[in-house]
Amino acid sequence: MKTICVLGLGYIGLPTASLFATHGHKVVGVDVNDKIVETINAGEIHIEEPGLFTLARAAVGSGNLRAASEPAVSDVYIICVPTPLKPDKTCDLHYVEEATRSILPILKKGDLIILESTSPPGTTRDVLAPMLAGTGLDIGRDIHLAHCPERVLPGRILKELIENPRIIGGITPESAEVTAELYKGLVEGPIYLTDCTTAELAKIMENTYRDVNIALANELGHLCESLGISAWEVIELANKHPRVSLHSPGPGVGGHCISVDPWFLVEKFPDNAKIIHLSRQTNDSQPEHVVNRAMQILADAGVKKPRVTIFGVSYKGNVDDVRESPALEIIGMLNEKVDLVVYDPHVKGGVGHEMSNLEESVTDSDMILIVADHSDFRFLAPEELGRKMRTKILFDTRNFLDPRRFREAGFDVHTIASGKIETTSKARV
Numbered sequence: 001m002k003t004i005c006v007l008g009l010g011y012i013g014l015p016t017a018s019l020f021a022t023h024g025h026k027v028v029g030v031d032v033n034d035k036i037v038e039t040i041n042a043g044e045i046h047i048e049e050p051g052l053f054t055l056a057r058a059a060v061g062s063g064n065l066r067a068a069s070e071p072a073v074s075d076v077y078i079i080c081v082p083t084p085l086k087p088d089k090t091c092d093l094h095y096v097e098e099a100t101r102s103i104l105p106i107l108k109k110g111d112l113i114i115l116e117s118t119s120p121p122g123t124t125r126d127v128l129a130p131m132l133a134g135t136g137l138d139i140g141r142d143i144h145l146a147h148c149p150e151r152v153l154p155g156r157i158l159k160e161l162i163e164n165p166r167i168i169g170g171i172t173p174e175s176a177e178v179t180a181e182l183y184k185g186l187v188e189g190p191i192y193l194t195d196c197t198t199a200e201l202a203k204i205m206e207n208t209y210r211d212v213n214i215a216l217a218n219e220l221g222h223l224c225e226s227l228g229i230s231a232w233e234v235i236e237l238a239n240k241h242p243r244v245s246l247h248s249p250g251p252g253v254g255g256h257c258i259s260v261d262p263w264f265l266v267e268k269f270p271d272n273a274k275i276i277h278l279s280r281q282t283n284d285s286q287p288e289h290v291v292n293r294a295m296q297i298l299a300d301a302g303v304k305k306p307r308v309t310i311f312g313v314s315y316k317g318n319v320d321d322v323r324e325s326p327a328l329e330i331i332g333m334l335n336e337k338v339d340l341v342v343y344d345p346h347v348k349g350g351v352g353h354e355m356s357n358l359e360e361s362v363t364d365s366d367m368i369l370i371v372a373d374h375s376d377f378r379f380l381a382p383e384e385l386g387r388k389m390r391t392k393i394l395f396d397t398r399n400f401l402d403p404r405r406f407r408e409a410g411f412d413v414h415t416i417a418s419g420k421i422e423t424t425s426k427a428r429v
């Protein structure tokens, strides 16, 4: 059993702290936000993630997890604080630096410091190690240091924290080994050991690969809209090739990872990260593409003074996370052009627009614009929605709802990345 101090109790830190606590360790979870500390100590949680409420409550109830505003002397320190982008698209490392600074006075021989936050390659070696060395403790001998990136998928965090393969990058091979010993008690997936910079870059390349692939799909979508065919069909067919795996087009890329991490490489390697940079620009321009297309569809339908209903504002389906969500850009742009209504069963606010309930949102609307693909939307009855609307148009930027059901209810159905005029009799591949 170890004493563990987890710094940052957000989407990554709270599940991590709770899991270590329910695996027998004594954990102090630290957050600079006092409200979060109070909430967790009261047996509640402040984020939406399946299973987390029960787990965190059990961890606090067992006495193995408590939240605090200040770090406590521990054997292990795990840093799970944000690494967002600054407005100039460079990485804001000040949370990582502050969290590291906060533990310097209490570090002692034998301690292990782990950076879980996604960080530009070189951060552990060139930023954390010099700060820790300032204590006079010898890194790699007196104390150990490692980067252990998180690769969990929101919505499946608890399962993936345990089952996913983990990469552990040590400042020395021994630091990697010591860190692996700790995670072995928790992680059932394979654990791969390497150096810290390789671990940092591997994590960033996972998200960069996905961003570039999505940019390719979005570019294909533009071509298909011009050609009057469906990129979804093209992708479905191309992916029948055993070595092709094209991702999906959409309204843009959001969330704290895929839309952020590739910029860390553009920042470090402005002359070489060319495809990476272009892909970011392509994906970042999708919200504008969505807005232009929505306006064109409304104009083609002859709608005057349109009222548009956005369904789903989180960056993806079934989560409440709106960070970097393309919906925010879409809301900002559409707000200038139409009477806008916003509905999301998971998100309570913080999107720069007031939220409506379902019934209010569709009343007298001219278009339902699907931006996040929440499963709840599949259960909506198109006939009932249509009865309340002024003009029955569905514009689906996720190719998510069954177009036939909506068409049968009298909707004019449009899908992003498809210029195809689909009819109810269309034979599917």
Ligand SMILES: NC(=O)c1ccc[n+]([C@@H]2O[C@H](COP(=O)([O-])OP(=O)(O)OC[C@H]3O[C@@H](n4cnc5c(N)ncnc54)[C@H](O)[C@@H]3O)[C@@H](O)[C@H]2O)c1
Pocket (backbone or CB within 6 Å): 007, 008, 009, 010, 011, 012, 013, 030, 031, 032, 033, 036, 080, 081, 082, 083, 095, 098, 099, 100, 102, 116, 117, 118, 119, 150, 151, 152, 153, 154, 256, 257
């Ligand atoms: N959310 C994900 O799905 C995900 C997946 C993989 C990697 N990551 C990475 O994990 C890191 C954390 O992400 P997150 O989603 O958990 O962030 P988050 O914003 O949900 O939580 C971070 C928490 O850290 C707290 N904090 C800030 N400075 C602090 C300090 N000095 N001491 C203590 N607490 C502090 C904040 O108040 C906040 O509650 C980021 O680098 C992110 O890129 C996140």
